[in-house]
Amino acid sequence: MTYDTINILHLERFRDKIQLLETRLDKGTLIIELRFHKQEIICPVCHNMHIKFHSYQYKKIIHSISTHQKSIIRFHHRKYQCKQCHKIFYEHNPISDIYENISLYTKTSILNYLKDYNHTFTSAAIHYYVSIQTVINIFDRYVEAKRRKLPIVINIDEVFISRTHAYKYACVLFDFKGRKMIDLLPTRHKHYLIKYFSRIPKSELDQVEVVVMDMWTSYKEVVHLCMPKAKIAVDSFHLIRTLNEIIKRIRIDTMNKYKQHKSAPVHDDMYYYMLKKFHYFFLKNYEDIYDGKIHIRKMQAYWHKSIYFTTFFQLMMI
Structure with a gap:
């Protein structure tokens, strides 16, 4: 396999490790067969150096090198067995994090793509051939977005995420007058919101004059506890709907x-x-x-x- 091919597949950092590198098309998907050279390895349990090769496990790793074609690395992952304690374990996999099926290169590409505020989680999922939830998980794990300062009038609302997510509803804090998002919280649960607002300086909380919300009791309790000086206004949309x-x-x-x-x-x-x-x-x-x-x-x-x-x-x- 030529150096150019290795570069095209964005595997140049593993150039000296590669023992086998082959590509093929399977129903429009680019399959990259990849195997590394054997490494010096010791048992992670008893630290014995007397180990033997056990078998291969073929791990599929999403490796999005193109926005026009899905590509998957079929990694020939070696399994070893310790001759002393008989523990079976894998060689180190530098392509993806443990228990994950998406390459580190793909993660980096997604994060760089999301730097453009015009790009959404949905468009990132389409471009890199992953699920929307995968994009959200990557963003939440690696990005710590700073919130905006609380304005005089804020709006608290929720947005449905997914029935399969840990929390069905996320909480949105919105600048009512400036029409800008302040922060997006993973849940609308009362105890989480109280903990969140408790980290904001009291002087900043006291500057909030009005909080616009629906008629959900937890929001009201959170505002009374964390922003006692603020008045509560019921969102006209929720009032009319009720x-x-x-x-x-x-x-x-x-x-x-x-x-x-x-x-x-x-x-x-x-x-x-x-x-x-x-x-x-x-x-x-x-x-x-x-x-x-x-x-x-x-x-x-x-x-x-x-x-x-x-x-x-x-x-x-x-």
């Missing part, structure tokens, strides 16, 4: 009172039909609803919106 859910629940409960004869055109059935058919009346501003006569198909009648609201209000009061 009110809409309450209205929907009342509408459905009222509708179900008239469910018995919904297949026949009787008086009670009309209430069920109207509450279900014209549910949007409860979600729109009165001015935004059509101001003419609205057709009630099942009654073969036309009502003005004012009659609808009068009827619905009377039903809710029953």
Whole structure:
């Protein structure tokens, strides 16, 4: 294998170690067969030098040398056995960290790629043929991003990560006025947030005047404990959503009172039909609803919106 090939595969740091280096294509994936020369090795348990070759384990390591083609190193990993204590162990693998199947070169490439703020975890995963979670894990392990200073008004919210992640929701701290992210925390758990804010100087916490949040109890408790001078404002989005859910629940409960004869055109059935058919009346501003006569198909009648609201209000009061 020529020096140029070794350089193209970004294995130049292992040039003197390489015993076997072959490449082949398998269903569009570049497979790199790699084996190193035997090394002087001792037993990690009893430190005996009398060891013998046991077998090979072929370890697949993602080695993304190109954004246009997936490439995998098939590393011929030697296993040895100590003649004294009979412990079986592997030779040193300088290509990847222990228990991982991604090369150190690929990790470095991903971290360099993420230096551009226009690049995302998703685009990095696509470019380097790894999962999004792998990119996140690499970033969390090697990058310690400094948070921004707390502004006068901050927003606390959560974002769903994954059902398979240790925490389903991450916590986002946002500069409400400056429209910039302050920090991204791995979880929204109360005890973690209290520990996080306890590391921030009290003088900085006291400068926070308003904290905008949803109605999750833990956020409220954290703010009262860590930023007692700050006022709490409920995010209008969450407030409106909660009110809409309450209205929907009342509408459905009222509708179900008239469910018995919904297949026949009787008086009670009309209430069920109207509450279900014209549910949007409860979600729109009165001015935004059509101001003419609205057709009630099942009654073969036309009502003005004012009659609808009068009827619905009377039903809710029953």
